[in-house]
Amino acid sequence: MVIGAGVIGAALAAQLGGGGRGGGADGGGGTGRRVEVWLLDRGAPGAGTTANSMAWINAHSKTPRHYHELAVSGMRAHAALARNTGPAAYAGAGVRGSGRGWYRPGGALRWASGGPGLDQLRQTVARLREWGYAAEWIPVPRARELEPALRIDAGARVAYFRDEAAVDPEPFVAHLLAAARAGGVHVRTGAEARVVGIDTAGGRVRGVRCAGGETVPADVAVCCAGWRTPAVAALAGAYVPLVPGDAPGSEAPTLLAHLRPDAGGGPPLTRMVLTPRLHARPLAGGRVYLEALDLNDEVDRHTPADRVAALARELHARAHDMLPAVASSAQLVGGRVCTRPLPPDDNSIVGPHAEVEGLYTVVTHSGMTLSLRLGKLVARELLTGRETPELAPYRPDRFVR
Numbered sequence: 001m002v003i004g005a006g007v008i009g010a011a012l013a014a015q016l017g018g019g020g021r022g023g024g025a026d027g028g029g030g031t032g033r034r035v036e037v038w039l040l041d042r043g044a045p046g047a048g049t050t051a052n053s054m055a056w057i058n059a060h061s062k063t064p065r066h067y068h069e070l071a072v073s074g075m076r077a078h079a080a081l082a083r084n085t086g087p088a089a090y091a092g093a094g095v096r097g098s099g100r101g102w103y104r105p106g107g108a109l110r111w112a113s114g115g116p117g118l119d120q121l122r123q124t125v126a127r128l129r130e131w132g133y134a135a136e137w138i139p140v141p142r143a144r145e146l147e148p149a150l151r152i153d154a155g156a157r158v159a160y161f162r163d164e165a166a167v168d169p170e171p172f173v174a175h176l177l178a179a180a181r182a183g184g185v186h187v188r189t190g191a192e193a194r195v196v197g198i199d200t201a202g203g204r205v206r207g208v209r210c211a212g213g214e215t216v217p218a219d220v221a222v223c224c225a226g227w228r229t230p231a232v233a234a235l236a237g238a239y240v241p242l243v244p245g246d247a248p249g250s251e252a253p254t255l256l257a258h259l260r261p262d263a264g265g266g267p268p269l270t271r272m273v274l275t276p277r278l279h280a281r282p283l284a285g286g287r288v289y290l291e292a293l294d295l296n297d298e299v300d301r302h303t304p305a306d307r308v309a310a311l312a313r314e315l316h317a318r319a320h321d322m323l324p325a326v327a328s329s330a331q332l333v334g335g336r337v338c339t340r341p342l343p344p345d346d347n348s349i350v351g352p353h354a355e356v357e358g359l360y361t362v363v364t365h366s367g368m369t370l371s372l373r374l375g376k377l378v379a380r381e382l383l384t385g386r387e388t389p390e391l392a393p394y395r396p397d398r399f400v401r
């Protein structure tokens, strides 16, 4: 039983369907063991945090080293899935595919013009190069050639991370769900599928109760409920600490906005771009996603709508500086606050709970990057009963209630 059909639950269900053979999710080898799998979500699949994610596929700021390596494996899993899927996997008008897929390779550009932003970028590039990651300094004219839509200060130092990518959440989750269904997974979504109880007896999971009144028998329940995971795990008496998404001043909520350019607004943005004042990436239909780390500090889940709208306008203003032709012809749409599942030490929380046999949690920030890799490792662990060393640093019991 997988609770939550965001990117994490969907990736896991795709792996569990067909006994961990991947069910088309990544074509990786599995156990071949058949189990009956249910995937439940209180809303539409992928409509939670996943839908609003910047979905930059990277291992840029992941520390310590083991977490970096996990993220690099996640990046490789995305590239492999796109390769194995073929043209249908690729998003964006271009040479590779239909444009209606989810995967946007092409790397990421990040620059800074001085001050602490440049110091931080230098440190990041040095660390990543030492760890064997593709991180290089490129001249400003080369960056302009790669991304003609951008206005880059002549004095900026630009770093290029060529193996990084982005995914479009909606078609990506749709692909994972199709793979899960093809593997025999039963998918239930909507208000009636909201999990309101996890039944236990004799210290182990027996079933899951839904708001619609149905109880689905289960000997394993995997909590993939994103920022609501602590509440779902608590239904069985287990402890999962996340930075509380609902608390005033919480750092888990973030601000984002979309721009919808008019036709003829100059060259489109084609890859991830990160500057000290703005992060931007292309979305389907020529849209552009905007986020700024410093503005995230200004919002929580209680921020009034007019303040959110004003901050979204500030994102648009910053886009005028960075992407002048795109931003000046674009409408601002969808300024909103969205909550990240944020473990207190920033690393994933993955594994069984000693309190209740059969109860398991998978919750993480950077879930877009990690989804395919975690889905594969967790499915293997659940289907074989053997612990996966790669997951050892992420066990829930590292936190004490």
Ligand SMILES: Cc1cc2nc3c(=O)[nH]c(=O)nc-3n(C[C@H](O)[C@H](O)[C@H](O)COP(=O)(O)OP(=O)(O)OC[C@H]3O[C@@H](n4cnc5c(N)ncnc54)[C@H](O)[C@@H]3O)c2cc1C
Binding pocket: 003, 004, 005, 006, 007, 008, 009, 040, 041, 042, 043, 044, 045, 046, 047, 048, 049, 050, 051, 052, 053, 054, 055, 056, 057, 058, 193, 194, 195, 196, 224, 225, 226, 227, 228, 232, 254, 255, 256, 291, 338, 339, 340, 341, 363, 364, 365, 366, 367, 368, 369, 370
């Ligand atoms: C603004 C923003 C930018 C981000 N940028 C990046 C990035 O660039 N790269 C990256 O890798 N990651 C990024 N992330 C993080 C990433 O998006 C998340 O880690 C990921 O989407 C989490 O997926 P999830 O499946 O755990 O959660 P969700 O997508 O929230 O899915 C959880 C699901 O559980 C369901 N659920 C909850 N409670 C119940 C219940 N009781 N019963 C049934 N169903 C339930 C919900 O309806 C939901 O669909 C970003 C996040 C945000 C908010």
